[in-house]
Amino acid sequence: MDAKQLEDRVSAQNYAPLDVTLVRGAGVFVWDDTGKRYLDMMSAYSAVSCGHSHPRLVAALTEQANRIAVPSRAYRTDRLGPFLAELCRLAGLDRALPMNTGAEAVETAIKAARRWGHDRRGVADGAQEIIVAAGNFHGRTTTIVGFSSEAAYRRGFGPFASGFVTVPYGDADAIRRAINPNTVAVLVEPIQGEAGIVLPPDGYLAALRKICTDAGILLIFDEVQSGLGRTGRMFAFEHENARPDGLIVGKALGGGLLPVSAFISTQDVMDVFDPGSHGSTFGGNPLAAAVGLEALRVIQDEKLAERSAELGAYLLQQARDLRHPAIRAVRGRGLWVGIDLDPAQAPARAVCEALARRGMLSKETHETVIRLAPPLTISREEIDLGIRLLREALDEVAPRATSTETTRIVMCPPSRFEVAYCINPWMAPERWSAERMALTATASNDWALLRSTLEDCGAVIDIVPPEVGLPDLVFTANAAVVLDGVALVARFRHAERQGEELPYRRAFEKLRDQGKLRAVRLMPDDVVLEGAGDCVWDKTRNLFWVGYGPRSDRTAADVVARTFGVEALPLELVDPRFYHMDTALLPLPRGEVVYVPSAFSDEGMALLTSRIGAENLIPVPDADAAELAANAVVLGDNIVLGSCSDAWAATLAARGYRVRRTGLAPFRLSGGSAWCLTLRLDLKSKASDRARQAA
Structure with a gap:
């Protein structure tokens, strides 16, 4: 029984992976169990922004694992403070609460916002409301899928928590209208990832900042995917200078080696937590803290955000220049691009499978969008390779007509x-x-x-x-x-x-x-x-x-x-x-x-x-x-x-x-x-x- 057969027999079928079995990775490439090399244009949904098995990160992991890995937060360690200090400095906020997965960090933000609204604004406990955006993806816990607009994420998992109001994404006026005396926060992604790399209108983030300030409520950005250099800035909110009251980060924070996440906020918000009100056995462990701090240093030392801005503009233009009839839209920012396909001509899954056969890995979302989110260490030549393979895959799945231009x-x-x-x-x-x-x-x-x-x-x-x-x-x-x-x-x-x-x-x-x-x-x-x-x-x-x-x-x-x-x-x-x-x-x-x-x-x-x-x-x-x-x-x-x-x-x-x-x-x-x-x-x-x- 090979690895694929064993996995299919013993694993819950909650994923539909492409038919490749990966065994190692280095930089922007991964290899399967037959020795075939693939260009990774997915980087684990942005978790591998620093590239696979980055030597500095592997060294930080190994060194710390040889010292102490998981003593729990019942004790202090020498690694947590420096890690959280650097995270707060980069975010421009006061305190951080470390967790493991992005969904955990979102749950942390929700708890913080609700208690802050109760303690600071006097909203009755149980009446607090958080405004969210349609098309959101913040994780897969029951609280979070309860306010998802994706029916497949919700089916059969109820009952769901109340207290969430959904408005159209990108519509600042809709958020303004939705605010009432029980509103405690607005929670949105600066760019929606799972929805297909959807950018809001220019000025949207700045408008949210003003609306929340005027209303005296919290603005919380989920930057689990968009943060840490992915969009060409350290954080996506910096494109509009719209610093939030709360920031959720993850994925790339673990350097592609460990699950590391955090909720970062102001002291006023963080003061609502007292001992026993929230926690995680693994959150903030010294192994995660050591790797997380080194990941932040690599991103800065290697100017990965700046690379993302420059090479992302190149990737976006090259993708637009494909001008394939099956492409309905190309959008993105930094090294984060969504190619929206007409599923009648080219189902996104079929294109991803054709890409894999050619030696490139990506993943579809909603059968219509191919996501390109390579490691931020990618080169221009490697982008050219990816675009060539994408062109070939599109032409295989949806051959171009030979008729004259419209x-x-x-x-x-x-x-x-x-x-x-x-x-x-x-x-x-x-x-x-x-x-x-x-x-x-x-x-x-x-x-x-x-x-x-x-x-x-x-x-x-x-x-x-x-x-x-x-x-x-x-x-x-x-x-x-x-x-x-x-x-x-x-x-x-x-x-x-x-x-x-x-x-x-x-x-x-x-x-x-x-x-x-x-x-x-x-x-x-x-x-x-x-x-x-x-x-x-x-x-x-x-x-x-x-x-x-x-x-x-x-x-x-x-x-x-x-x-x-x-x-x-x-x-x-x-x-x-x-x-x-x-x-x-x-x-x-x-x-x-x-x-x-x-x-x-x-x-x-x-x-x-x-x-x-x-x-x-x-x-x-x-x-x-x-x-x-x-x-x-x-x-x-x-x-x-x-x-x-x-x-x-x-x-x-x-x-x-x-x-x-x-x-x-x-x-x-x-x-x-x-x-x-x-x-x-x-x-x-x-x-x-x-x-x-x-x-």
Whole structure:
């Protein structure tokens, strides 16, 4: 009977391990009983952050084991004080209570919070409430699974303890609303690990700190997985300078050799414990203390948090660059990355099994996410190996289709659209106010027709949600310039639109996390560029035409050229009616360029003629220019626009193009039409096309 058969016969079946039997490990590699080597991209759920069998940690373990290992906390030892002192120093807190497993440390934190609420806030014993987040994972004791939102963790294990209130993760306002006189603490993970490496919105941790301070309750962070360098800082709360009242640590604290955990807090909180109120035979034993202290020293001496920040950014970008159709999102921070898969195409378990066959170990969560959490000692070359093996495994489980790339367009529904102010000659807030109901209904219908027309032309639409008070968010062309999967987020000139910058940035970061973009870049603070509205891609000539004057700065062209590595030619816009380049210039697939003559100076026209050729310039008649006919979306031979004359449609038809009209009159009252309401995500430079063809 081999090791696997024996384990299956005598062990409870509470795990579903991959079919490998490991016998040794060193650094970022482990070996099975056949001698096969594996790259460990899991590191025991972050417990092996220092690498397998780190020589300093093995030496600390061996030396202490030869002295004394477990006398219990009935006596003092010379190892506990130095260990807890260093732990408190790093956390910026006063006292620590050592335990063994992460779940024990969480239970300790719960007990501390409840007694603190009773003794300090006067909450009746038994009435104390702790607010937790949906999707949490804090361990598997009956108390903890009682407030889990995962049904499988709870089934058949009741009855459960009361006193926990669950709110959506990442929603600070929900926590604020949930606080009542019986609330004693908020307990959350700064990044949810078991849920699939889920990051909260920027500012969430800082908001929790303020909310808890204002309410006079405790903020407790569970950093069993995220702490001790995993996210690129010693603790994840440091990313927002949101120091908690209580901190739970474990896993990496044992150096990959022993179970070591702790609850760290302020003296005020820790003073609720008195002799006999809590304890552990093994918690804080000298063997654990010696190894724990040495693990903290190794993390600092070898700058593992700094390595995690640098190499984690590299790992995240390499994972996003996989751009496999089965990948729905890639997210992470530091050397902690979650790759969210479409289970219909690539079940995460099947991918992990394919990885194991190739010599790499990872583990799925919820059948949809592959977790990458290698030892923090990993090198760039070892990351490259892991990404190569991951690519091969994905291609095995879900072979890539050979069809052409999808046309992908970002749009924002007009449910919050209105003409509420005037920052260009087209805007008519008085008319909008007088005809609000009719115009609102027409805007909704025409926008829906535009979307369906684009989808009929083969486009896939990604949605940016509308927001109250930002009516022009609907004009997504102004959101960014996108080329080769890189989004350069816009910066607006007028205060009325500057509020759109943050929602757009978040939208593009979400698209990046979904694998629909490679990277998100920001404009310099002192340079205005209103997205693709003033930066029009000319695929034939492999360059951007950058409009400047009314809305964007001339120097924006330099930023665009540096960002994308292509030519960016500035053109001054001189007719205030055509305040954005997208109202005045439209490159077509066969090399022609539609343009509005009055929009450009003599110098600008000379540049256009020299680069495009007079034979390829198609002037828009004045009447059609007034309908914003140049503000169109070109998909193949289809030119999708709002309105134009039959004569203009015939001019384009004579060149082989089909005009698709969609109305859009309400949007012209704000100075926009079809192009303004869309943003292409799939535009490629010639260099990118060549690289893709070579691959």
